[in-house]
Amino acid sequence: MKRTVPIVAGVCLCLAAIGTALAAGDAKLGEKQASSCNGCHGADGRGQGPNPPLAGMKEAYFIQQMNDYKSGARSHLFMQRLAQGLSDPHIANMAAYYASLPPPSGKGK
Template sequence: MNRLFPLFVLATTLAVSSLAQAAGNAEAGKALAAPCTACHGADGNPTDPQYPRLNGQYRDYLQEAMLQYKNGKRKNAIMSGFMQPMTEQNIADLSAYFASLPGGKLGDLSHPPAAK
């Protein structure tokens, strides 16, 4: 048992650090968001209705949508072009930033809030 304990500690550390990374960093996302604001607005709420609102979305929804633009599962020439150079961490950071704006939701869709 004592020989397995270091492996358990290592596995736990790696799991926790990957969860923290997946959550994203809103401050880092803010630094990446300048190109996004041209269409989606500085506050994630665009003035032109053809562009989706970002500040009222769940973080994990935004993250999944951006990943799908990056890997081609969602089709949009503009969004795919912006997502291609982004790393998964960049996408997690952008998602955290837009979800942190007023009206945004940092929640996880796999655990939706209880109905009131």
């Protein structure tokens, strides 16, 4: 419990170092919070079949898409139903996590 503070500090330090100034999301928490996405979007969010890769997606783009699903501005069978269940900080953390991953190479899985 007590170590929450240092780890968050560590992440902030790291993000600052790579110049992601507006990063509100916590990638380390996001890794755990995003893990359920992999059930459809492939291992490590690398995409699978009709489900696009999330790894390497720009943070702001990810957040925008999720908000658009929430508002109905973008429609999708599943994602609208799922986005409704996610809070803003949850989405921000996932965005930070996926942005921290390299995009999948080529067409592979």
